[in-house]
Amino acid sequence: MDEKASLTQRVDRLLERATRQSGRLADTPEYGSWLLGRSTERVRHRRIRIQLLLTAALLVSNLVGITVAIVLVTVALPDPSVFGPDVWWISVIVTPAYIVAALAFGTAWLTMRTVKALRWATEGREPTRDDQRRALATPWRLALMNLMLWLVGTALLTLLYGLQDPQFIPKISFVLAFCGIVVSAACYLFTEFALRPVAALALDAGRPDGRLPSGVTGRIMSTWLFTTGIPVAGIMFVAMFAILLRHLTTTQLAITVLFIGTFTLGFGFLLMWIAAWLTSTPVRVVRQALARVEAGDLTPTVQVFDGTELGELQRGFNAMVGGLRERERIRDLFGRHVGREVAAAAESQSIELGGEERFAAAMFIDIIGSTALATSRPATEVLELLNQFFGIVVDEIDQYGGLINKFEGDGCLAVFGAPNRLEHPQDAALAAARSLSARLRAELTHIEAGIGVTAGTVVAGNVGAHHRFEYTVIGDPVNTAARLCELSKTVPGRVLASAETVRGATAAEQQHWTFGDSVVLRGRGNATVLAMPR
Template sequence: MPTKGSPGKTSRTTAQRVGRVLERVTHQSGRPDTPAYGSWLLGRVNESQHRRRVRIQVILTTLIVVANLIGIGVAILLVTVAIPEPSVFEDAPLWISTVAVPIYIVLAVAFGAYWITRQTVLSLRWAIEERKPDRNDSRNTFLAPWRVAVVDLILWGVGAVLTTTLFGMVNHLFIPRFLLSVSFCGLLVATGSYLLAEFALRPVAAQALEAGPPPRRLAPGIMGRTMMVWLMGSGVPVVGIALLAFFEIVLRNLTQTQFAVGVLIISTVTLIFGFILMLILAWLTATPVRVVRAALKRVEQGDLRGDLVAFDGTELGELQRGFNAMVDGLRERERLRDLFGRHVGREVALAAEKEKPKLGGEERHVAVVFIDIEGSTKMVTKRPPAEVVEVLNRFFAVVVEEVDRQRGLVNKFEGDASLAIFGAPNSLENPEDHALAAARAIAKRLVEEVPECPAGIGVAAGEVVAGNVGSKERFEYTVIGEPVNEAARLCELAKSKPGKLLASEQVVEGASESERAHWSLGRYVKLRGYDQRIRTASPVEPAKPAK
């Protein structure tokens, strides 16, 4: 089977690049210019679990508390300014508005913060203990945002019932105001808390996704998220405005100016809350796409790392996992391409990729270089096998590097001999120039770098049939023709000549003037197995061993 010696410069570069890629892919860490989870706040993939737990708790608690405080401020604005009559301060006992309600707010915020911290720790215990998540751990992880939202709804619901009851006992006109305003803010805050919790829990969600996709009912998907945000950011507020108008028609407790101010305030709150919720949703949706886009740019540049972290439980997470699967396939293809190229030659492998290989060949004008080690049997018998292999590898490395440099193909390794072709399968404008230059460089380097392996080199040119030879199940790319045999015979004869390099007159005459200047024509010889005599040529300055 023909093999390709790809320690050549280009081949070695490809192999080294693939090696670096395979080495980097074993390290699961984000690039410094691309946050692994889409935000610097969430840290790096290789962060310790203890530090990650503290980070998540701080981010989650802070975001949820801030969201609730904003919601409380908006609720106070709605019940005191948007609907000023009756007044919560003048028309109700002060102990309700200045003692009971503030105490509940403080207790609710403190309890909510404590519950979030405690439940987060319980839900993420598997991550803290650094063990692989099972399906139940994965379920608890993706339930965490829902639990945060439910607790917010419960606390705000209790607050709505409490304030409605306390103020309603004083004046029934307070009932719709507190019931709708507090409930409205609670729904918006719970929705925001859910989205913010999803963001804060991305690092552990990424680890949980390693156990498999989340239960579908726990992951609402992009459409579910969008509809939920629309409902809470637009649908519910519009219903609130409509109810305000309805109660004003029924109760008639507001002046025209007060009603207009109330509608204006509720509309402004709706716009602000709707904008904030849509901003969070858009950011949550766009971030995974941006991470994939950055990874695609790396792939375009040849960086086939598959370390993209899948941290989203929706279709975007499936996109991230699909990207990693795609990169795995590309990396495997690159590995096979490199392996294939080492066996059959890069040019042959490239041609096989572009079109389906088939048996048969075509006539091509090529130049052929045949190299064979002199006294290889003696070397094998007198040296340890490991040393023989080491010497042969250095010998073939020289051959392959120079053939690659001249855009040739090392078609065969036959024991201690090799055959190089110039002009097939890739076309060369003047294959004779490339073959002769490669032969001279190989002869010089072998003398200097591998003196223990003297080798004869023969160069010939002419018409050959180049193509795939064999059967449909097993074939190889090769060339068949007179120049191959002639180069082998010239190689055999060159072993006894100074410089150990001979070329046929036809090759030298077909070369450019600049290349011919390096060669001198010699005498006519009769090669073994040939009836006709041919004229040989040798380098003007044959390679000589260093003294």
């Protein structure tokens, strides 16, 4: 009983801990950020949210790139001047016109193309395999289209400035290409963040086919290239200008290096942080869900929103938890059919036919007048009464550490001491019989049941065939308990035990019993001394 109480307390602590953990994690953003909304968000709200996030990402990243390009051209690399008498019109008229047109047209075009490609998500339709590929490849496509606008501007302005002075060619082409590549990288990372809800829907179509330009390694190496590789190459390019063309002073070269280095530290840090956040968030979500599983809560299911190996991790977690839930369901179902103790023994030991000798107590419980009950009441009412009756029986047997070995119509067999060992099986069985009799009289006044108890050596184990068997107990005590149960229906109190069983109990339990007549039970040759509760 102490072990059982200790186990109950432990389970209660685990459940309490799981509840607290569940409360702390219940509001965890499904996609890793509150900006992305929830999976239950209405389709119209999702479409507006995606459009706003994409537009903001494109405008902000491109404006930063344009600002950096202007500072590089005018301050870091001032010679030749873009405001000279022959080229001022390019700087004052053509460049601003292209910037405004590219920002307006490019932002609208890219956003519309993206939303059109993802129309299935903004309309609430189920994704196909093609929809999945387009959705997961959208960040790369948007970054490439954005880079194309920068390259068009680079080609146009390099041509116009180069026609006036060839020395503009390396300066303009380097600055605009450098900024365009870094800005496009930022667009890719921002877009991948903004489209997480769409990626989650796309991944519902199944596992990606592996042809997508994605992956944790690719994401990390691309970020390194855009935030470190290209800026360092740019510094080397400027140094090569200074060596070959010799038109940069030491101060200008130092200013250029300092500016590119500052831009790399600032904007590069931002891009690397976003890439790290995109990579770590799925891991963090899975880790939090694992904490709930470790605490005993098998309800969490994480949102699969990453198209890389991290999405496979999220999907694997869901499969694992689903398997655990199914295992617990089968374990619970198995335990309900055969008893918790038998189920636990079956899990911890190899299943073999046969059994072992045990000293155990057996109790038979059987309803009196069940035939009349079945004929006088509707079948549904009889079933409800039986469920109430067996509910009380199971509750009392469990309370005293017994096992309901089998239900037989309107009766059942309970065993104390097998498969779980009890120090005093007789005490548990006798106390359970007294408590059960009192509770049935108090709660089910229109139903009476006979109870017979005896103890002795039984054979407990698995009986049947290798593909179908059950746990049971066999022996003289079981037969004697059945006969005592039949006889108990004719005596006051409706409870009988063998005197030998009572004598084997402790003094504390013996004081609740009194001895009666000696009778020869049906099918037996020797007389049995009866005992009944005082």
